[in-house]
Amino acid sequence: MTHTAQIITSYGRRYIVRTPDGQTFDATTRKKRVDFACGDQVEISPINTEQVVIEDFLPRQSLLYRQDAWRTKLIAANVTRLLVVLAAVPSPSEALLQRALLAAEAAEIDAVIVLNKADLPETAAWREKLKFYESLGYRVIETRALEGAETLKPVLQGHTNIFLGQSGMGKSTLTNALLGSQAARTGDISTALDSGKHTTTHAQLYDLDNETQLIDSPGLQEFGLHHLEAANLLQYFPDLRHLAGQCRFHNCTHRAEPNCAVKAAAEKGEVRAERVEFLQRVTDELIR
Known part of the structure; x- marks a missing residue:
């Protein structure tokens, strides 16, 4: 007998799922399937009181991909609002921003640009650069990490949201501020490499309230577009x-x-x- 659940954590080939009544289970897949993503609604079969098998996913509203030099992987499913998090330090990638906005358009996901660490003096150049994207209709919201939660709450309300961006942009710090806890690990920026340490190693879904969810994703260097025509x-x-x-x-x-x-x-x-x-x-x- 199968039941439905939502994937709230994705470790690649291992998952944590939550049923509508709030129970969580460690989940695996049949035949080493990896075509599931955080946010997916899935059918599960019980193994024991703590473990289940994911049989299949239910129809998706949207799907986002990451890619590296070798393969494309799923990041998240059923997202309705995508927030690209940028910060002037360490150096952000405009190419990653462009690719994320392109993927959002293709998936019909509303996209918002979050300019984090807005109090840094280096932010001025990016504030000017982002005016072009505002002219295209994208909202640009400035945040200052721990002070950013209140600014973002009305934007997130009622959506399944995802924070996307390179490591070191402050995604996990913003997530912690929104949750009011240290649920997402944060790390120091590696200035020697001019890139943040990968503090989030898996996609994790959090409930902000009964109507609002937030997926914190690993830092991206490349955004997957190979599914497009x-x-x-x-x-x-x-x-x-x-x-x-x-x-x-x-x-x-x-x-x-x-x-x-x-x-x-x-x-x-x-x-x-x-x-x-x-x-x-x-x-x-x-x-x-």
């Missing part, structure tokens, strides 16, 4: 989607093809050349 990419760029269908070729890579509407718009200064370059890079990834 190159032909659909323009639709996920708020500043370029008006050009969809205007190129001469339906499978245009926006590089050397004649009568490319995207390149023509960039040459006229109607769209940002660096956004077209980003579109080209992702297109190249997807058609290799």
Whole structure:
């Protein structure tokens, strides 16, 4: 007999699931399946009073991926709001921000940019840089780690949220502030490497209230986009989607093809050349 539960912790091949009545179980999968993610609603079969087997996942509202040089992994399922956490120190990656926003558009997830550690003097340059993303319709919220909880609570309310970003951006500190506990481990920034230590080693789901959940995820260096179709990419760029269908070729890579509407718009200064370059890079990834 199967029951339903939600995955609240993902360790890769081992999971913790919670049933609607609040019971938690250690969970494994059949045949070493790894196509489950934190936030998934799943069917489980009991093994004993503490362990269950995940049989399958229920239909998902959304799915997010991470990737490294070798493989793509699932980060989280059924997220309705994605918060990209940036901080001027250690150096954040604008490419990671762009990829996360692209994935959010493709999954129809509302995306918010959180500029953390806003009291640092180095923040001014990023505050200016993020004005472009605000012009695309993305909200930018400034936080100061422990003081950020109250600012973020109304934004998170009623959603299944996820904090995404590189290590060292303050995601776990923000999570602790929201929870009012040290549920997420925090670590010192490694200034020698100019990158944060990976203090969160697995995806973990927390309940903020009966209607609001928060997933704290491991620090990302790369964001997975391999599940997207190159032909659909323009639709996920708020500043370029008006050009969809205007190129001469339906499978245009926006590089050397004649009568490319995207390149023509960039040459006229109607769209940002660096956004077209980003579109080209992702297109190249997807058609290799």
